[in-house]
Structure formats: C-alpha cells, structure tokens
Amino acid sequence: MNPETFAFVVVGAGTFVSAALAITAQEIVHTIIYIGAFFAGLATIYFLLQAPFLGLLQLAVYAGAVTILLMFAVMVLRKRIFAREARTALSALPVLVALLLGLVLVDLALRAPAYLPGPAYGVDTLSQNLFLVNGGWLLLLGLVMLSALSGGVYLARETRSSSVARETRG
Template sequence: MTLEAAGFWGVAVVLLASSLAVVLTPNLFHAVLFLAVSLVATGVVFLLLQSPFLFAVQLLLYAGGVVTIVVFAIMLTEQLVGGRIVQTSRYVLNGAVLAAGFFVAVAGFLIRSDAPAPGRAAPGDPTAEIGRALAGPYALPFELLGVLLVSALLGALYFARSDD
C-alpha cells in the first residue's frame, strides 16, 4: 500500500466517523464542530486528488464560511429561545436503511459503468476551466446564487433581531 493510499484511507475513516457524529450527536454545537471536521476532511480528499483549487475553495467557503454562519445561527436561535437546543434523531434506523440502499445503488452503477480506471490528472489547467465556466455559460446562475445567499442572510438578520 502506497503512502497516498494509506493517507486516503485515513482521511476516509475520519470523514466517515465525523459525518456519523454530525448526525448522531445530540448537542447541536458539537454537531457543527464535527461538520467542520467533515468538511476539512473532504477538502483533504480534493488535495489527494491533486486539485489544490478545490481544496482551497472547500476550506474557505465551506469549512470556514458555512460553519461560521451555522454557529452564529445556533447562537442567535438559542438566544431567542432562551435555552439549549438539543437535536433528536428519531429516524436513525430509517435513515440507515435509506443510506444503505443509496450506497448499494451507487456501487452497482459504478461497477456497471464503462468509466476508465483512474490514472493521471486530466490535461490542462482545471482552475482556468472552472473560471471560464463561471464567467461564461454559468455566470447568470452563479450571480443568482449570490443574490439568494445575500437575501437569506438578510432574512435571517430580520428574524433574529429583537423587537425592543
């Protein structure tokens, strides 16, 4: 086993364990911390796939930005409610069965597909290709996503403000 494969399997174990902890932890703040670990581990997978740009985007936008927004949302919600928020996982068995079925379906699809075996990285600069796609045919959806996120943030601020 190569060092890269051992690193991947180590990151995969951390990713799987932290993802399960997000779902099964009753303390909502601890769940967000496990979410941060899960998002960082996903970024490391991008790094192992030789995609440093996606690694940086994953760390900055998701592990940094999204987790920060969720922490603020929890703090504001606990302030409005006046107590600790505890999440309950009532449907763990149903979720596990659904996840196992989804895993079997994806594994079956991958086994039957004619995709080539992984090899070297694709030729060309993937960062430049992503930039051209975001500035070209996907410019309008990208801008609309920005407007949606800003309006969601403004709506959250409106509902979180106090009435006094």
C-alpha cells in the same frame, strides 16, 4: 498499498465517521465541530485528487465560513444552543431506505470501468476554463448568489410586523 492510497483510506474513513457523528450527535455544538472535521477531511481528499484550488476553496468556504456561520446561527438562537435532538424512535423505513441507497451507490461504484487518470491541471487552466468556456455557469451562479443575498437579507431582518406579532403572542 502506496502512501497516497493509504492516506486516502485513513482520511476517507475519518471523514465518513465524522459525517456520521455529525448527524447522530445529540448536542448541536458537537454536530458543528464534527461537520468542521468532515469539511477539513474532504479538503484533504481534494488535495490528494490534485485539485489544490478546490481544496483551498473547501477549507475557506466550508471549513471556515460555513462552519462559523452555523456556529453564529446557533448562537443567535441562544436559548437553543444546548437543545438536544429529540430522540425519536427511528422507524424502520428511513433506515431501510438509507441503507438500500448506500448499497445501490456502492454497487454502482463497483461497476465503474477502470478509467486512467487524466493529466494534472494547474489553477491557470482551471481559471481559463471557468471564465471562458463555462463563463455562462459562473454568471448564472452570480445571479443566484445575488438573489440569494437579497432573499437572505429579507428573511433575516427583524421586521416590525413580526416583532409585533411576537409581542401580541406574549
């Protein structure tokens, strides 16, 4: 086992465990800490996969921005910061479905043919590909982001009608 594979196994296991912890944690703040670890672990895997740009993007966007954003959302919903996930009894079906899904996917992974690693790419190649060949997708992403921005602002603003409704509700 070479060092890269070893690192991958360690980081991958950590990533998986932190994801599992994030989903099962009782306190939502803990969840956010675990999910931050999960994002950072994935970023490391991206570096190992010779995608440094993606790794940095993952660190900046997910481990940084998204985690902080989640934290802020929890802080805004102040009274719920220590809200515990209601411990509902897990029925058999969801567990079974998720387990089966995981098994199917792992089985699919085992069937994957042995491809050879391609040549490594620099960020310049990536950016050329992104802006020229796949420019349409990038443009589409921009449009989606723009509409999401306006939609998000619309949803999150404190409307007069909603505050009135809250007052009348008591």
